Amino acid sequence: MTPTSEFHISQQTEKLERLWQIAFSEGFPLALWQLPQSTEKQLIIDLSGSTLRTKTDLEELPSGFVMSPFQGESLFLRGDLYYRFDSNNQEIEDELQGNSLQASIFEKKYIDYSKPLSAIKASKANKSQTRKSTISKSEQGFESIYSESIFSKMVSEAIEVIEGGALQKVVLSRTKTHTLPESFEVIEAFQKLCRAYPNAFISLVYLPEFEAIWLGATPETLVSVDAQGMFKTMSLAGTQSAIAENGTMLSPNDIRWSGKEIEEQAFVSRYIIECFKKIRLREYFERGPKTVQAGNLMHLRTDYKVDTKAVNFPQLGTVMLELLHPTSAVCGMPKPLALEVIAQQELHQREFYSGFLGPVNIQQESHLFVNLRTVKIEGSHATFFAGCGITGDSNPSKEWFETEMKCQTLMNVIL
Numbered sequence: 001m002t003p004t005s006e007f008h009i010s011q012q013t014e015k016l017e018r019l020w021q022i023a024f025s026e027g028f029p030l031a032l033w034q035l036p037q038s039t040e041k042q043l044i045i046d047l048s049g050s051t052l053r054t055k056t057d058l059e060e061l062p063s064g065f066v067m068s069p070f071q072g073e074s075l076f077l078r079g080d081l082y083y084r085f086d087s088n089n090q091e092i093e094d095e096l097q098g099n100s101l102q103a104s105i106f107e108k109k110y111i112d113y114s115k116p117l118s119a120i121k122a123s124k125a126n127k128s129q130t131r132k133s134t135i136s137k138s139e140q141g142f143e144s145i146y147s148e149s150i151f152s153k154m155v156s157e158a159i160e161v162i163e164g165g166a167l168q169k170v171v172l173s174r175t176k177t178h179t180l181p182e183s184f185e186v187i188e189a190f191q192k193l194c195r196a197y198p199n200a201f202i203s204l205v206y207l208p209e210f211e212a213i214w215l216g217a218t219p220e221t222l223v224s225v226d227a228q229g230m231f232k233t234m235s236l237a238g239t240q241s242a243i244a245e246n247g248t249m250l251s252p253n254d255i256r257w258s259g260k261e262i263e264e265q266a267f268v269s270r271y272i273i274e275c276f277k278k279i280r281l282r283e284y285f286e287r288g289p290k291t292v293q294a295g296n297l298m299h300l301r302t303d304y305k306v307d308t309k310a311v312n313f314p315q316l317g318t319v320m321l322e323l324l325h326p327t328s329a330v331c332g333m334p335k336p337l338a339l340e341v342i343a344q345q346e347l348h349q350r351e352f353y354s355g356f357l358g359p360v361n362i363q364q365e366s367h368l369f370v371n372l373r374t375v376k377i378e379g380s381h382a383t384f385f386a387g388c389g390i391t392g393d394s395n396p397s398k399e400w401f402e403t404e405m406k407c408q409t410l411m412n413v414i415l
């Protein structure tokens with residue numbers, strides 16, 4: 001190998017990290033992700049200077065990345081620059097790249113390979129140090145507005161509403177904030193999640209206007225439409241640990257579900273079928289429920305599929321997205337009352353937790369996921385979000401423990 005090609009290879013493996021650091025310090029919104037069961041990482045950088053707020057219309061939007069809060073308008077990150085990297089972080093350069101001129105202008109302007117990556121990281125650390133001072137004081141370790149007794153009281157009050165008869169299910173959530181270790185690096189954390197959870201959608205999104213980075217490993221597809229026009233969604237609910245008491249990993253066949261968990265997941269399936277009924281769509285394929293593993297957890301999942309070409313319904317993705325979100329995997333049934341109970345009971349704003357996110361119109365595909373198993377990073381603080389489905393048969397301390405396990409999915413890997 002010649003010294004020049006060695007230099008090229010080291011440039012290539014560092015490129016992902018350099019692009020992230022540069023876009024972050026210059027204040028460009030950007031998103032990095034790995035689709036489930038793929039080893040390819042994709043990155044887009046929005047150079048427009050302001051993030052667009054828009055309805056997620058899959059027929060109208062150009063290539064980009066959608067980040068939607070639980071309630072309110074979605075943000076759209078334009079894919080001005082688009083990169084793909086293989087499992088060794090080597091850039092994949094082929095005809096799909098499509099923006100080579102803009103990319104080379106950007107890279108010439110901002111990337112200085114004579115400056116070691118460590119120096120760029122150090123200047124970035126100084127920036128986030130400045131941000132840190134704007135965040136409320138925190139003890140070392142962890143803090144939360146929720147204690148087990150506060151959360152259990154919320155769950156008990158929700159059960160009382162359910163017993164009153166008007167509400168069938170509600171998903172209540174909580175947060176938990178930690179100080180990040182000194183050695184914490186977002187790209188490294190992202191890579192760790194990619195390795196730990198190959199079946200999840202792993203994402204890292206920087207939103208300068210919120211001064212926050214969102215990192216996540218969600219197991220739940222909300223709406224996906226592939227290049228062949230195949231629409232997919234899923235009903236995911238019911239949670240158990242995937243780890244036995246002796247510390248060994250369980251297999252899905254070892255799991256037995258209680259009536260409460262079966263009912264909780266059936267509510268989500270029924271909700272999806274109601275959405276199909278609203279648009280008089282009968283030609284959907286349904287498979288499940290089956291037990292699936294999501295990292296340290298097991299869930300019950302039913303998959304739904306529609307061939308939009310066969311039913312001549314190209315806008316199905318957009319129409320279903322509008323009907324589905326928020327599903328009763330994150331909200332409840334009936335939806336309006338569940339939203340009221342969430343607003344009354346929860347002490348935090350959900351922000352982007354339990355919203356949806358994902359690439360839109362990239363290589364003629366759109367893949368939107370429910371933003372679960374997610375953490376918001378602001379300066380040196382990480383806020384974890386987790387929720388659980390409450391039905392009439394819920395037990396408050398079990399629900400607390402369930403949210404604890406859901407926070408662990410990310411905490412185990414990044415803290």
Ligand SMILES: C=C(O[C@H]1C=CC=C(C(=O)O)[C@@H]1O)C(=O)O
Nearest residue numbers: 237238239329372386387388389
């Ligand atoms: C609301 C969350 O999970 C949903 C998805 C799977 C299982 C769930 C449950 O068992 O409650 C939730 O519906 C979360 O992870 O914060």
